[in-house]
Amino acid sequence: MFSYIFMKILENRPRSYDRLINKASRGHIMSIKKAVVAELVAADRILDIGCGTGELTAMLAVQGATVEGFDLNAKMVAVAQEKIREENLEKTISIYQMGVEGMNGFPDSYYDAVVSTLVFSELSDAERHFALKHCARILKPHGLILIADEVVPQKKLKKVLYAIIRLPMLLATYLVCRATSHPIADLAGEISSAGFTIQKEIRSQGDSFALFVGRLEKKDNA
Amino acid sequence: MNPFKFAWGMFFRLFPCPTKIELRRIGNPDRQSPVLVTCNFYITVRRLIRRLKGMNAWLLVADSKGVNVWCAAGGEEFNTHSVVSAIKTSGINDLVDHRKLILPSLGAPGIKAKDIANQTGWTVQWGPVRIEDIPVYLNSGQQRTEEMKRVTYNWCERLDTSIGPLFPFFLVGALGFLIFRSNLLWHYFLVATITFFFFMLTCPWLPGKRGLTKVIFLEIILAIILVVSEVFNLSYGFSIRADLIIAMLMLLVYGSELGGLTATIPSDLDPFLAKLGIGTVGNVAFAGTVRTELLNGLRELTYDRDKCVGCRNCVEVCPQGCWTGDEENRALLAKKEKCTACRACIVQCEGKAITAEPKAMPEPPSG
Numbered sequence A: 001m002f003s004y005i006f007m008k009i010l011e012n013r014p015r016s017y018d019r020l021i022n023k024a025s026r027g028h029i030m031s032i033k034k035a036v037v038a039e040l041v042a043a044d045r046i047l048d049i050g051c052g053t054g055e056l057t058a059m060l061a062v063q064g065a066t067v068e069g070f071d072l073n074a075k076m077v078a079v080a081q082e083k084i085r086e087e088n089l090e091k092t093i094s095i096y097q098m099g100v101e102g103m104n105g106f107p108d109s110y111y112d113a114v115v116s117t118l119v120f121s122e123l124s125d126a127e128r129h130f131a132l133k134h135c136a137r138i139l140k141p142h143g144l145i146l147i148a149d150e151v152v153p154q155k156k157l158k159k160v161l162y163a164i165i166r167l168p169m170l171l172a173t174y175l176v177c178r179a180t181s182h183p184i185a186d187l188a189g190e191i192s193s194a195g196f197t198i199q200k201e202i203r204s205q206g207d208s209f210a211l212f213v214g215r216l217e218k219k220d221n222a
Numbered sequence B: 001m002n003p004f005k006f007a008w009g010m011f012f013r014l015f016p017c018p019t020k021i022e023l024r025r026i027g028n029p030d031r032q033s034p035v036l037v038t039c040n041f042y043i044t045v046r047r048l049i050r051r052l053k054g055m056n057a058w059l060l061v062a063d064s065k066g067v068n069v070w071c072a073a074g075g076e077e078f079n080t081h082s083v084v085s086a087i088k089t090s091g092i093n094d095l096v097d098h099r100k101l102i103l104p105s106l107g108a109p110g111i112k113a114k115d116i117a118n119q120t121g122w123t124v125q126w127g128p129v130r131i132e133d134i135p136v137y138l139n140s141g142q143q144r145t146e147e148m149k150r151v152t153y154n155w156c157e158r159l160d161t162s163i164g165p166l167f168p169f170f171l172v173g174a175l176g177f178l179i180f181r182s183n184l185l186w187h188y189f190l191v192a193t194i195t196f197f198f199f200m201l202t203c204p205w206l207p208g209k210r211g212l213t214k215v216i217f218l219e220i221i222l223a224i225i226l227v228v229s230e231v232f233n234l235s236y237g238f239s240i241r242a243d244l245i246i247a248m249l250m251l252l253v254y255g256s257e258l259g260g261l262t263a264t265i266p267s268d269l270d271p272f273l274a275k276l277g278i279g280t281v282g283n284v285a286f287a288g289t290v291r292t293e294l295l296n297g298l299r300e301l302t303y304d305r306d307k308c309v310g311c312r313n314c315v316e317v318c319p320q321g322c323w324t325g326d327e328e329n330r331a332l333l334a335k336k337e338k339c340t341a342c343r344a345c346i347v348q349c350e351g352k353a354i355t356a357e358p359k360a361m362p363e364p365p366s367g
Helices: A003-010 A017-024 A028-039 A055-062 A074-086 A100-105 A125-138 A156-177 A187-193 B003-011 B042-051 B069-074 B080-090 B113-120 B131-139 B155-180 B182-205 B211-231 B241-258 B269-276 B290-295 B313-317 B344-348
Strands: A045-049 A066-071 A093-097 A111-117 A139-150 A196-204 A209-216 B023-026 B035-038 B057-061 B100-103 B123-126 B299-303 B323-325 B331-333 B354-358
Touching: A017 A028, A028 A055, A028 A111, A028 A139, A028 A196, A028 A209, A045 A055, A045 A125, A055 A066, A055 A074, A055 A093, A055 A111, A066 A074, A074 A093, A100 A125, A100 B080, A111 A125, A125 A139, A125 A187, A125 B080, A139 A187, A187 A196, A187 A209, B003 B042, B003 B155, B023 B042, B035 B042, B042 B057, B042 B131, B057 B080, B080 B100, B080 B113, B113 B123, B155 B182, B155 B241, B182 B211, B182 B241, B211 B241, B241 B269, B269 B290, B290 B299, B290 B354, B299 B331, B313 B323, B313 B344, B344 B354
Parallel strands: A045 A066, A045 A111, A066 A093, A111 A139, B035 B057, B035 B100, B100 B123
Antiparallel strands: A139 A209, A196 A209, B023 B057, B299 B354, B323 B331
């Protein structure tokens, strides 16, 4: 619980990031990634927003999808590209170094699914709004969106406890790496506002982590 | 105003104090109104809004991780991507007819103006260094005077920039005394406060260019007083040993933090840690950065006149006014001694004429 706050420190070690974040979360992040992959058995074209070292990207490609991923962190992207070469996945995976602000470059109604793990909590409100708007644009009608991230617990007591326990970790993380993550208050609401219907919501880590599965209701041009 | 955030931003500036990353309307801006960019440090945004009262402008608050412009640009948290992302995701493209962005001049070490133009089509114009100059700048056709381009460090600015980063250290010291020597706690409060104000108010007149060299002068005076008192067993009616030791220790803290708080004094702590072999802590790099290597003499600021394209960016962005233009409109490093290795000129140079080249190390003696 709360271990994802340390991902900002681990991001400085891209080669061991996946192993360390999985260890820090006691296998939680891997179980989330497996849950994402299980939801997308039928998807052909997938976009991985903030693909990091490409672990989830590769898992989706191994399942048979053509996957594109992007991440702002150049070191992470370098590791992802190396991993793709090593695993001979060059034909099914493309990785770009960019932020969500570059999503306007992706084609309309092209992807069956968009996935994102531990990225939205690092974006500003405007960036999240922008990214979700473009997710709705680039997805095919009834396409899926899967977002797994840190969220603010729903119940008041849990919210207060969460804030109290998180504060010292936040200060420690900041002192070490001058960065932190920002749990999202109403991620489900933001996804819905972009035109998606939440089909599934899996909460874990004391209600401080959630995986949302949304389906694009209809498209303006559909 | 949020009083908690204000107090946090003033006294705990060692930590971030973020405000919302967003496009703010100042007054009633229209399609011709100027677009100003700033960091998302709460205090900076509040001060800007206060100074812009009565004016019409768009204020694009970009991500700097809740840190002020100067520190965030130096640490590359306030960078080209922050501004590009703010432009593209805020919707400002649809709200104005022009494509001119006014950026804070002290952001130049972290934000590359040319890359912003290439990625967004917006051209960058560097604004004044001080927030209080912005109304005059906007009302005078967005023309910067020479004073608006350069950093000052008057007593008010020294107190403003130093209380925030130093207060947490002050509290840690107080906690130490509370636990281990509570009888000396009030001595600590008194001596730490007096030495802080004395050092910050007198530091421009103390000998030395850097914070640590400036405190050496005071340390020597205090050490002499301590030795004389001890050797001759002088009595003042009370012991001053503890007070002198507290003053000497606190001055070391203040001196080591002074560098880097402003563009007028080069950083001490990073190059010192790099020399000790402490390369990185978390993802904060001390060793290996251009700035640290410039300060430690491992690199040298070099200028290739043949490559200079006459863009004058160096003249515009150097907070110390080190660069000037010669008769052929090429850059001239006229005041190299004032350089504090902020890298603004290197980052903004369009011809890549200004670089930080590694210094040639002398060959080890053979045989």
